[in-house]
Amino acid sequence: MEWSAGRTQVNSWNEWDPLRHVIVGRATDCHIPPNEPALEAKVPEDSDMRGMWGKRPQESIDRGNELLDGFAALLEARGIRVDRPDPIDFSQPVTTPDFHTGSQFGCMPPRDVLLTVGHEMLEATMSYRCRWFEYLCYRPLMQRYFEEDPRFRHEAAPKPRLTDADYHKDYLSEKIGVEKRLQWAADKHFVTTEEEPLFDAADVLRFGRDLVVQHGFTTNQKGIEWLRRHFPDHRVHAVNFPGDPYPIHIDATFTPLRPGLILNNPQRRLPEGQREMFHRNGWEIVDAAQPAHNSPPPLCYSSTWLSMNVLVLDPKTVCVEKSEVYQAEQMDRLGMEVIPVELRDAYAFGGGLHCCTADVYREGGCEDYFP
Numbered sequence: 155m156e157w158s159a160g161r162t163q164v165n166s167w168n169e170w171d172p173l174r175h176v177i178v179g180r181a182t183d184c185h186i187p188p189n190e191p192a193l194e195a196k197v198p199e200d201s202d203m204r205g206m207w208g209k210r211p212q213e214s215i216d217r218g219n220e221l222l223d224g225f226a227a228l229l230e231a232r233g234i235r236v237d238r239p240d241p242i243d244f245s246q247p248v249t250t251p252d253f254h255t256g257s258q259f260g261c262m263p264p265r266d267v268l269l270t271v272g273h274e275m276l277e278a279t280m281s282y283r284c285r286w287f288e289y290l291c292y293r294p295l296m297q298r299y300f301e302e303d304p305r306f307r308h309e310a311a312p313k314p315r316l317t318d319a320d321y322h323k324d325y326l327s328e329k330i331g332v333e334k335r336l337q338w339a340a341d342k343h344f345v346t347t348e349e350e351p352l353f354d355a356a357d358v359l360r361f362g363r364d365l366v367v368q369h370g371f372t373t374n375q376k377g378i379e380w381l382r383r384h385f386p387d388h389r390v391h392a393v394n395f396p397g398d399p400y401p402i403h404i405d406a407t408f409t410p411l412r413p414g415l416i417l418n419n420p421q422r423r424l425p426e427g428q429r430e431m432f433h434r435n436g437w438e439i440v441d442a443a444q445p446a447h448n449s450p451p452p453l454c455y456s457s458t459w460l461s462m463n464v465l466v467l468d469p470k471t472v473c474v475e476k477s478e479v480y481q482a483e484q485m486d487r488l489g490m491e492v493i494p495v496e497l498r499d500a501y502a503f504g505g506g507l508h509c510c511t512a513d514v515y516r517e518g519g520c521e522d523y524f525p
C-alpha cells in the first residue's frame with residue numbers, strides 16, 4: 155500500500171527506515187510522582203529529586219512544551235505527520251485492588267508506553283505504579299488509527315498487579331552505593347522480580363525480524379518471554395549492559411543508526427558473549443561520543459547519555475540534541491546528515507529525542523538483517 159498523508163497507516167519495523175508519521179509527547183501537567191519501589195531504585199542516590207513530589211514547576215512545563223512543539227514543527231516542516239497525546243489529569247492518585255499511589259507521571263515519553271511492530275501498536279505493561287494509566291493519553295489516537303487503517307492491530311499487554319512482590323526489597327534503601335549496584339547489574343539482579351511479566355516499550359529495539367530487548371529495572375525475563383510468545387514470527391533477544399547501575403530503557407545505551415551500524419554507550423558495553431549475531435552478520439558496534447554535559451539538567455531522571463538518544467529520520471539523516479556537539483561530530487564522521495534540535499530543557503520530562511517520540515509509519519517492510 156502506498157503512503158498517503160491523509161489517512162493513517164501504521165507500519166514500522168525498525169529504528170531507521172524513512173519516517174513519515176510519528177507521535178511526539180507533551181510536558182503538560184507532568185508530575186514528579188511520590189516514592190514507590192520502582193522509582194526508589196531508579197532515582198540516582200545523589201539526585202536533586204530524592205524525596206520530592208508534586209506537579210513540576212509551571213515555567214519548566216511551559217519551556218518543555220515550547221521545545222516539544224518546536225520539534226514537532228520541525229518534523230512537520232520536513233513532511234512528517236505528527237500526532238500528539240491528550241494529557242489526563244496527572245494529579246489524580248491511582249488506586250487498584252493491589253496498590254495505591256498519590257499521583258501519576260505525565261505523557262512524556264511515548265516511546266516508553268507504545269511499541270510499534272509492523273502494523274501493531276502494543277501498550278506495554280509498564281513497571282511503575284505512577285505510569286499504570288499512561289496509555290489513556292494515547293487512546294484517542296489509537297481509536298482514530300483503528301478507524302482509519304483496516305490493518306492496524308491495537309494490542310495491550312496484560313496489566314500487571316504491581317504489588318510489593320514485584321520488587322526486590324534490597325533495592326529499597328537510600329544508600330546502596332554504585333559499587334554494589336554494578337555488582338547487582340552484572341549478576342542480573344534488578345529491582346523487578348519475576349513475579350509477573352513486566353516491560354517498558356523503550357527497552358525494545360526493532361531490527362526487522364529481530365527484536366532486541368534490555369533486561370533491567372523496567373523489563374524482567376518474564377516480560378521478554380511474554381514478548382517472545384506475543385510475536386511468534388520474530389526472534390526476541392535478551393541483552394543486558396552490566397556497566398549501567400540504573401538500567402532502564404535501552405535507548406541511551408544502544409542506538410542503531412542504519413543497517414550494519416550501532417552506537418553503544420562506552421560505559422555500558424554489550425558483553426562479548428552477546429555480540430555474536432551482530433558480528434556474524436557484519437554489523438559494526440562503535441562507541442558513542444562523550445556527552446557534552448557533566449550532569450543532567452535539574453529534576454531529571456535520566457543520565458547525561460541522553461546525548462545518544464537520537465531520532466533517525468532515514469538511514470542518512472539523524473536528529474541530535476543541539477548542545478550535544480560531540481555526538482553531532484561523530485554522526486557527521488559516520489556519514490549522517492545531522493539535524494540539530496533543541497530539547498535539553500525537556501529532558502526532565504523523561505528523555506531525549508528518541509524517548510519523546512513513538513513511531514507510527516516508516517517506509518519499508520520486515521527484513522531479516524541477521525539471517
Ligand code: DAV
Pocket residue numbers: 356402403404405406455456457458459460504505506509
Ligand atoms: O541513561 O538515564 C535514559 C533512557 C530514558 N528513556 C539513562 C537512560
